[in-house]
Amino acid sequence: MRTREFAFVNHAESLRTEVARAALALGAPQDVTPVLERPRDPTFGDWATNVAMTLAKPLGKKPREIAEALIAEMDLPSVGVTHAEIAGPGFLNFRLDAGFLARGLLPILAHPADWGRSDVGKGARVVVEFVSANPTGPLHVGHGRQAALGDAISTLLAYTGWTVEREFYYNDAGVQIANLAKSVQARVYELAGQTLAIPDGGYHGEYIAEIAQRYVAEHPADAVGADLIAMQAFGVAALRHEQDLDLQTFGVKFDTYYLESSLYSDGRVDKTVSALCASGHTYEKDGALFLRTTDFGDDKDRVMKKSAAKGGDYTYFVPDVAYHVTKWERGYHRAVNVQGADHHSTTTRVRAGLQALNMGIPIGYPEYVLHQMVTVMKSGEEMKISKRAGAYVTVRDLIDEVGRDAVRFFFLMRKGDSQLVFDVDLARSQSEENPVYYAQMAHARMCGIFRVGDVDAASVSAHGVDLAVLSEPAEQELIKQLLDFPAMVRSAADHLEPHRIAGWLLETARAAHTWYHKHHVLGEPEAITRARLVLARATQLGLSAGLRVLGLSAPERM
Template sequence: MDIKEALIAAISKAAAAAIAAGVFTVEKLPEIALEIPPQKEFGDFATNFAMQSAKAAKMNPRSIAQAIIERLNETWLDKAVIAGPGFINFYLKSDVLYQQLAGILAAGADYGRGASGQGERVQVEFVSANPTGPLHVGHGRGAAFGSALVNLLRMAGYQVEAEFYINDAGNQIDNLAASVNARYLELLGQACQFPEDGYHGRDIIDTAQRIVDRHGDKYLAMPETERLAVFKELALTEKLAALKEDLAEFGVYFDIWFSERTLHNTGAVEATCQFLKNNGSIYEKDGALWLKSTVYGDDKDRVVIRDNGVPTYLAADIAYHRDKFDRGFNRVINIWGADHHGYISRVKAAIAAMDYNPDNLEVLILQMVSLYQNGELVKMSKRTGQGVTLGELIEEVGRDAARFFFIMRSIDSQLDFDLDLAKSSSNDNPVYYIQYAHARIASIFRQVADAGIPVPDDWNGVKLELLTEQAETDLIKKLAGFPEEVAAAARERAPHRIARYAHELAGMFHTFYNQCRIIGVDPALQSARLALVTAVRTTIKQSLGILGVAAPDKM
């Protein structure tokens, strides 16, 4: 039993009973929020629900609170008391917490897994960077957040597929080929004009050099159109492989790598435009085809096929989203950069025009990342003079710190990434602080093994009721809230909630560790405390696992 969920349900039921009895009337009950009081004498949980309901009910909040208390009859509830202007403090029977802890221990590595997602099929598309060069820090935030969101949704019972959309068609790939071609000619001493929209990164020179090393001047005699076609494939293959390698190094994997080219090669773009034309959502003007996106809430109609017959990026994106929904996903989540904010309305308009529900597309926008070192903004890589790559960041601070720092703030806010803090081995570094808690627990069990203290295969016979210190009961309450935290974080698409939860749990564990001796106390109490730290270790590991961060046994 999740005691927090059970208490919320009990309050809701009591409020409904009071309304049915005519004690008060309210059209819609406010959301019931519970918090753990700062002091034990104020109960195990508290709510301001009566105060939140008072205005709508036109009734004194203490009277509402009294009506609710009179209709609570849960066997696991010791008492409920009105406090202040209308808070309700709840006191649980002492054995409830120990039942919660026993349940955590019994669940083991499955603790926190839930069914709130009800098996809903969800696709999460993220990163989807142009395969024209290395991933940069901004991509890193999207990669860390996206993969953590996938883990979180799966933990909460959703059926999830992670997808990368490969932008391997269009001008950016033509510019890639032209850039490699120019560098190839330069390396062979040939006169050339570097393309105006070309890519200037060191990696383009490296790609051209590898072509020279393998094939020499073989391609000089080839007509330029043919040479560009060859270089396009060589460069695209190389860049995509490097991109996959960078993501794997960052602990990010995809179920599907979807090629934009396939939409053009299979006629999906043309077929989608024809479908929209047939249902009256596309019209012709000035030789181009336009989507009637204003009908569906966009600020202006959008070109999908140019007057020269070439599809726009939007045309491919419309076909791509049609393909997504045709694959049977109940919900599609796109994670885009802040520069794509204005693109949302036109894609949703297209989805509506195709008779899909635009609300089934969620677009999550990532705000910018700024790197700081020694208190100063870092804009360029020391190595290349270009923007800092994801690979360089991982090399500088490590994968775990990079992932945690990217995830620990809501994506709605700009992230100031402190490189010095991320590298530090101090309690100020949140990921170090959490990992140290896990390593400290592993150290406890090494000491137990060295001392020859037996650890039970299961904890059924352990007297958990001996855990009466406030640091112990606070820990149990925090642990018991993990499944609800997972469900809420998944519902809100908020992996940063898990990062915050793990940090708070680690802090409570460190407090417990400093206040409560574990080894060398009464054997029964010793076993109970070992059971408690086992539950803490499990929950920290589960939390870090969602974030894609390691849970080390040694630091």
């Protein structure tokens, strides 16, 4: 999907450009990039810049002197500025014409689906890998955090002009899959009246017994559990299906599923090993094959192939490297991986492997978004999240308790790199007070205006409407808040931090609630009503866009 040109007239951009022009005229360095920001305190104006302070050194003048010269140099009316003043150590505060500001809403009405989009990615391809759970059990809450994060990051990248693919990597080879098969086998034995111990690192959850029952029902010829390969295939298929259903319920869709096992069957693992050996970064020691990852910043070298005494298998990171080679070869010159922080040591290893291959892959490839662990609290006690023990809270549990939207929002409200306490009881008891409802309610209220006024929202137009009457402080605040969205999307995408959108959503909802409560849309003099309908429509569409980016629904009534 190619993005179109989004050269929307943006009052902040035009103001920034004018400030930069004036600064250059005063002799500022060519690379001057004035930072515009919305002051916390509205009495400081609509926009402020600190450029005079940053120019103090290069120009050898006092900040306030520079600020005065800037005001004199600028063509203020052309960028909608009605007042400009100098404050504090040298801040320049601008106040904008109400109508000029409000006209910034026009693009929202004109192209609602494009609102907030930009073309910084220029259509380049990026693969976002997330969840990537082993098919050995249901998804746990950590996967939920990854699913919410990965999906939102993917959307943000798509909004900023990247061609995005969501990918799920299945570790369907190796030790843990063998343990799955043996765990199922143990339960099949049990059904046949025999006993067989579940191996160390095996799975004890209820779901294993269920799979065993279904296996026996569908494979009457193997009621004694002799066919380990068949049980493995059956178990993997069953768990993949269950995970798919969970993700579907969560509203997350993947474009591609990549199977680790295919890397072995199509020879890519062997090929990668040969290439690494040829690179000269490997050596043998104690019968094992090592990769000299210390050449690339690791603190010790890593085993690629275990010694014969230990089974002679490849360690997990070899297929990982082979897998990331395929990402590069499939044309993704940007790759983002969303993983739990417990995997952070693999980042160095995978990158080292890719560098050792010396095939032109950039040093920072792939990019990692690591999120800290989720602690689940229940009845005042910590529930240990352990796939191997089988006793853990699943994504499904959370969705059933508090709803899809609330779970998503909860995971997206905060930065990924802070630990997260998911209090199950709290999430249950306060589901009605979850902030997600606050944002959705603001949207529903805007819809309510059109419903009660019997106005077709889609037909609302600013044509022939004087938007300058939207001059109440609550209206100006709401308008400015809405107009922040495109910049917010860009910065959230830049930093791969969806929580910034969650914050924007709550602040915009707050501004919308305040405006709604203070001022009436329907039943006012016609000029007022028409202008406010435009604002209500823009708010409805703006909130809807914010909700959509985070994968949340935008209900018309609640």
